[in-house]
Amino acid sequence: MDLKDCFVVEAKMALPNQFFVGRIGSRWIIAMRDQKKIMGLRCEKCGVTYVPPREQCHRCWSWIADNWVEVGTTGELVNYTVVRYNDKHTPKKAPYVLGQIRLAGADTPLTHIVGDVDPADVYPGMKVQAVFADGPVNTLMQIDHFRPL
Numbered sequence: 001m002d003l004k005d006c007f008v009v010e011a012k013m014a015l016p017n018q019f020f021v022g023r024i025g026s027r028w029i030i031a032m033r034d035q036k037k038i039m040g041l042r043c044e045k046c047g048v049t050y051v052p053p054r055e056q057c058h059r060c061w062s063w064i065a066d067n068w069v070e071v072g073t074t075g076e077l078v079n080y081t082v083v084r085y086n087d088k089h090t091p092k093k094a095p096y097v098l099g100q101i102r103l104a105g106a107d108t109p110l111t112h113i114v115g116d117v118d119p120a121d122v123y124p125g126m127k128v129q130a131v132f133a134d135g136p137v138n139t140l141m142q143i144d145h146f147r148p149l
């Protein structure tokens with residue numbers, strides 16, 4: 001067969017799947033689900049609190065997986081974008097705001113949805129609060145979204 005007789009078909013596949021979120025991710029999600037608490041991991045050497053939690057400090061490479069601290073459920077929107085397309089894999093119907101939120105007591109931003117607000121009214125520095133999902137979701141969507149304070 002000659003190469004000129006070959007062609008490529010563009011297609012999409014949706015593959016249901018499961019994966020283990022690890023002991024850090026599991027503990028993080030369980031605290032949100034069962035206690036409505038957001039936890040971080042803190043490097044005492046650097047004074048940095050990571051949310052989402054990391055088992056190793058990205059500055060000094062110390063293992064910090066046992067140094068859990070509770071952070072606030074409120075924070076500040078560091079930056080954001082407006083998602084303007086719909087896809088069966090997107091968590092909300094467009095348009096919606098995807099923001100980076102630095103929670104009170106955390107040093108690294110958590111990427112999440114900012115809702116209950118017109119995207120035109122969103123701005124960096126906006127104070128937001130976590131709105132937890134009603135039932136068990138068992139993913140990062142245990143926080144349904146953040147809303148303006």
Ligand SMILES: [Zn+2]
Pocket residue numbers: 043044045046047048057058059060061062
């Ligand atoms: Zn460190």
